[in-house]
Amino acid sequence: MTPLDHDKVAASVPQKGFFGHPRGLFTLFFTEFWERFSYYGMKAILVYYMYYSISKGGLGIDQSTALAITSIYGSLVYMSGIIGGWVADRILGSTRTVFYGGILIMFGHIVLALPGTFTAFLVSMVLIVLGTGLLKPNISNIVGDLYTEKDERRDSGFSIFYMGINMGAFLSPLVVGTVGEMYSFHLGFGLAAIGMLLGLIVFAATKKKNLGQAGSYVPNPLTPAERKKTFTQIGIGAAIVLIIGFVLAQQGILTIDLFILIVxxxxxxxxxxxxxxxxxxxxxxxxxxxxxxxxxxxFIAAMVFWAIQEQGSTILAAYAAERTQLNIGGFELKASWFQSLNPLFIITLAPLFAWMWIKLGDRQPSTSKKFSFGLIFAGLSFIVMIFPASINGTESLVNPWWLVLSFFLVVIGELCLSPVGLSATTKLAPSAFSSQTMSLWFLTSAAAQAMNAQVVRFYKPETEIVYFGIIGGLAIVLGLILFTVSPAIQRLMKGVR
Structure with a gap:
């Protein structure tokens, strides 16, 4: 295997053309913009679609189960990044893997857009899970390929890319959420499918001119003998799992609760x-x-952070629908609109953070210290949710500004941790596992949401103070510990900041 020459790959990309960054950032920015539009638009109404009654256009699933399924779905989405990283590293390279992933995502949303049974819902989830696993880690890996390892624009570039993600995530709840809540969930899911189609068009039309060799390299390709053996093993393994799953489901052993526990x-x-x-x-x-x-x-710090952040689309989504005053001066807010708060704050603050890291240069905090700040702010975002129940109890509706404050605090933490984590992953990754290490980064969210699938069952209006207090306090304590040990972590990084 020939070692990957990162400098040569970066040199093949036009290095100016998008806000002082490589031109390929334009392609990846807008591809991810539309992919996130489709993903977060669907997710803004997914939990409501599951637990709303059939008469309201939903599936009529128990709310506690719906919250757990949403968490497990999120976990599987990021867990499937293992597949995407392996396919890119061993077979296709990142660029082609991203394209095929987008196609699967689009078909998953199309299935959701068609009225169907719970079985059709499961089929759509499988398609979206697999498609996102192929696309998500690899498009971030291509961003890393645009820059040399010593390019000081790198963290700034990931922050700009991250802003593109959140522009799509901001618009989608307002568009897809409004249509889904006011007219039809299925029509909302159809808009999500159109969003992914637009992302595919942008990627296919501009990648040849803008990306150069970025993402085209297969770092650890299968030999012909390995390919035959591996595909045979995968086929046999998949068949065995499907047969066992079918038999256990028919016998009533493999229930939704057991599946959630396994994941x-x-x-x-x-x-x-x-x-x-x-x-x-x-x-x-x-x-x-x-x-x-x-x-x-x-990894552990990021896992705890995402365990809090991802509850914005489960616990806080239910909180917005049932515990929040939505009628303000005669104007009716939609519960799904609160899902736009996180990306709205990121769009507003991401340029400031990108500028700040460049301005500080080699004086900026180390990666591990940035992670510790992220944890502390995530903890504070849950601590503030103690006050509404403490002041007014759990029977009255809550002023929506409490939710706004919670989302604002977690976003400050996210900007300290998430784009920095993407950048650090590309720098700390072993060469033979470059795409798979990016998949490992997304497993922080998979692990977080796997834990959430069990944790969210403890939330009830009467347990709000204990629920938010314990989780928020734990995150703050871990953040302080990480800050204390950051010099030791920095030494292990061997020159990477």
Whole structure:
């Protein structure tokens, strides 16, 4: 296997043309914009679609189960990034993997757009899970390919890319959410499918001119013998799993609750296994092993952060619909609109953070310290949710500004952690596992939502104070611990900041 020359790949990309960044950032920015429009538009109404009664156009699932299913769906979306990373690293390269992933996502939304049964709903979820797994880690990996390892624009570029993600995420609840709540959930899902189609068009039309060799390289390709053996094993394994699952479901053993528990366990076991495989691989050098060790506390911190952030689309979504005053001066707010708060604040603040990291240069906080700030602000976002119930009890409706404040605080934490985490992952990744390490980054969210599938069951209006207080307090304590040990983590990074 020929070592990947990152400088040569970056040199093949036009280095100016998009706000002082490589022109390829334009292609990836708008592809991800439309993909996130489709994903977050669908997600803004997904939990309501599941637990609203059939007479209201929903599936009529119990609310507690619907919240857990939403968390498990989110976990599987990011867990499937393992598949996407492996396919890119061993077979297709990142660019082609992104395109095929987008096609699967679009078809998943099309299935949701057609009125159907719970079985059709499950089919759509499988398509979206697999498609997002192919697309999401690899498009971020291509962003890393646009820059040399020492390019100081790198963190700023990821922040701009992250702003594109959130522009799509901001618009989609307002468009898809409004249509879904006012007219038809299925019509809303149809708009999500159109969004993914537009993303595919942008990517196909501009990638040749703007991306150069970025994402086209297969870093660790299968040999012909490995390909035959691997595909045979995958086919047999998939058939066995499907047969066992079908039989257990027919016998009433494989229930939704058991499936949720299995995925929750896998959400923790899979990333742990991933670390061990990469660390023990002969293709991982001594320096890369040290960097992987540094990555472990960052992974744990990110997992705790996303466990809080991702509850914005489950616990806080239900809170918006049932505990929040939505009629303000005769104007009726839609519960799904609160899902636009997170991306709205990111769009507003991301340029400030991008400018700040460039302005500080080598004086900016280390990666691990930025992560600690992210954890602390995430904890504060839950702590503030204690006050409405403490002041007015749980029987009266809450002023919507409490939700606004909670989303604002978690966004400050997100901008300290998420784009920085994307950038750090591309720099700490072993060369032979570049795309798969990006998949590992997205497993932080998979693990978080796997935990949430169990945790969200403890939320009830009468347990609000304890629920928000324990989770928020734990995040703050972990953030302070991470800040304290950050110098040791930095030494393990072997020169990477």
């Amino acid at each position: 929750s366990i896998l959400g923790i076991l899979i990333p742990a296994t991933y670390f061990l495989v990469m660390y023990n691989s002969k293709k991982t050098t001594a320096v890369e092993k040290s960097r992987l060790l540094a990555y472990i506390p960052l």
